[in-house]
Amino acid sequence: MGIYEISLATVVCINIILALGLNMISGFCGQISLGHAAFYGIGAYTAALMVKAGFPIPLTIAAGMISAGVAGLIVGLASLRVRHDFLAITTMGVGFLFLGIVRQQELLGGELGISGIPSAGLGKIGYLAVVFAIASLSAVFSLWIKRSWMGFAFDAVADDEDTARVVTVDVGAYKLAAFAMGTAMAGVAGGLYTYFARFLMPDDFGFITSITVLSMVAVGGIGSVFGVIAATIILTLMPEFFRFISDYKLLVYGALLFAVMRFAPEGLAGFARDAYRRLTVKKQAGETV
Amino acid sequence: MLYLELLIQGLIHGSMYAVIAVGLTLVYGLLRILHVAHAGLFALGGYLGLLITNATTSLPLGMFTSAIVVGICGMLMYRLCYQPILDRPPYVALIASIGLFIAMEEIFRLVFGPYGLTYKNPPLQSQINLMGITLRSAEVGMVISALILLGILAYLSQRTRIGIAWRATVDDPEISKSFGIDTIKVRYLNFFIGSALAAVAGVFISLLSNLVEPTMGGVPSYKALAIIVLGGLGNVTGTLIASLLLGVVEAFGTIYIGSFLDRDAIAFAFLIVILMIRPQGLFAGK
Numbered sequence: 001m002g003i004y005e006i007s008l009a010t011v012v013c014i015n016i017i018l019a020l021g022l023n024m025i026s027g028f029c030g031q032i033s034l035g036h037a038a039f040y041g042i043g044a045y046t047a048a049l050m051v052k053a054g055f056p057i058p059l060t061i062a063a064g065m066i067s068a069g070v071a072g073l074i075v076g077l078a079s080l081r082v083r084h085d086f087l088a089i090t091t092m093g094v095g096f097l098f099l100g101i102v103r104q105q106e107l108l109g110g111e112l113g114i115s116g117i118p119s120a121g122l123g124k125i126g127y128l129a130v131v132f133a134i135a136s137l138s139a140v141f142s143l144w145i146k147r148s149w150m151g152f153a154f155d156a157v158a159d160d161e162d163t164a165r166v167v168t169v170d171v172g173a174y175k176l177a178a179f180a181m182g183t184a185m186a187g188v189a190g191g192l193y194t195y196f197a198r199f200l201m202p203d204d205f206g207f208i209t210s211i212t213v214l215s216m217v218a219v220g221g222i223g224s225v226f227g228v229i230a231a232t233i234i235l236t237l238m239p240e241f242f243r244f245i246s247d248y249k250l251l252v253y254g255a256l257l258f259a260v261m262r263f264a265p266e267g268l269a270g271f272a273r274d275a276y277r278r279l280t281v282k283k284q285a286g287e288t289v
Numbered sequence: 290m291l292y293l294e295l296l297i298q299g300l301i302h303g304s305m306y307a308v309i310a311v312g313l314t315l316v317y318g319l320l321r322i323l324h325v326a327h328a329g330l331f332a333l334g335g336y337l338g339l340l341i342t343n344a345t346t347s348l349p350l351g352m353f354t355s356a357i358v359v360g361i362c363g364m365l366m367y368r369l370c371y372q373p374i375l376d377r378p379p380y381v382a383l384i385a386s387i388g389l390f391i392a393m394e395e396i397f398r399l400v401f402g403p404y405g406l407t408y409k410n411p412p413l414q415s416q417i418n419l420m421g422i423t424l425r426s427a428e429v430g431m432v433i434s435a436l437i438l439l440g441i442l443a444y445l446s447q448r449t450r451i452g453i454a455w456r457a458t459v460d461d462p463e464i465s466k467s468f469g470i471d472t473i474k475v476r477y478l479n480f481f482i483g484s485a486l487a488a489v490a491g492v493f494i495s496l497l498s499n500l501v502e503p504t505m506g507g508v509p510s511y512k513a514l515a516i517i518v519l520g521g522l523g524n525v526t527g528t529l530i531a532s533l534l535l536g537v538v539e540a541f542g543t544i545y546i547g548s549f550l551d552r553d554a555i556a557f558a559f560l561i562v563i564l565m566i567r568p569q570g571l572f573a574g575k
Contacts (some may be wrong), residue, residue, distance in 0.1 A: 032380045082568045084379060085323050089518045090564055093557035100554020211387055218384050251395035257388025262374060265381045
């Protein structure tokens, strides 16, 4: 693997952590968030400040995770007040608020961002191994949550909040849990990004980033762990493999996002499920003949 | 004097927000869709207005044609993009709309170039002195046309058969259908009016800064969403008041807290604070 492939793989793994975090909130628990990049940014900036202050790598990432998770918990409290479309707009507002604050703070580098962040000191391959391990851990964690009792409760909240409340699911607590876990994952991704990019700009964490992550979740099939991972890999690599696309990258993203919602709202996961069903049905039909 | 000037600047911006947001709130009231791509139509309106004005040197012609064409685009957008997914969960339409908006912005960038276009002879640039406050005639024109357009809209909805049919459909689509109202036609009309208004706002914005650029729809779109949420989603009067209020809050906010929050962040901070106090918006919808 050359340096180019290694850094590409690192970006894919970071995006997987980020997307699985949003999948926890929007996929499992049904709370649409249009401000996920803000938590990614909180994690990244926290880690960057910690690195600059001389803290070692596990601590900085943990700090990013905790600060993003706490911020997520606060935004989660908002999800107890407002619902559906109101919540989507509120989270979008949180994204703009984060950007507005970062841009005006000298401490956070303002428009110029933070540069000169030291590397993790593990070498490119070593760092990829760490990021890959954390991404795998996030995938396992997501699958475990999905199959746990909490996963069922999330499902109930996503399906119909009021009915869930009637059958004594503590809707508020589960929403908060989803926000805290999902945004903490974004914080980890942010911390890892800090060491990878070694240079942070406010615009890295803007609305477009939030939408990019959302498109990974939506194209993969909202709520499906494997679908989201597949979509993240495809959407991250697509502009790299088709160089001619790179100028049209956002156009392709936008069109794809629209097309998937318009023609296959269940995404790759729904598509795979349909294909599998069709195959098995055909097989059974063949056997009976 | 500073206060008065800020207030007037705020109301000017607010009247522009109002013209954009009314279209958005009309769509939400009828279909429960957060129509993000509305801002794409707004930018399209700006481009068409500028191109036609440059070609024919007539601003009224440019504005009128732009409004009609964008209105028709709005109807097509409803037919091709929204109608087939109306029975899906609301996030489907929201995400589709965001995708559509991003794609539109990119098409503008690829077709018209990333740096934007300007008027050859920018119309309405003269200064008007009003009680010691200097305003540009484009600003005055924008406020006046906002008043006229919203006045016509109010008249239409209160006094004409079409308006009554429209209000009935918003209230209860099933019952209005049983009274013989063609609710599908009402939806088309809704998209036409909303999109045409957005186009007019787009032309005025392009006059104010003498620039149309691919990303011009970005900030107004997010802000218009904030406004219709503030106004209590789907409530037209609420939307108008919220637009003016937001314009004024921004004008004062940039002066007094501009050092740690930029203009957009102030708007959204205001939105979040209000929503935490009144989750249903300032003026509760139906």
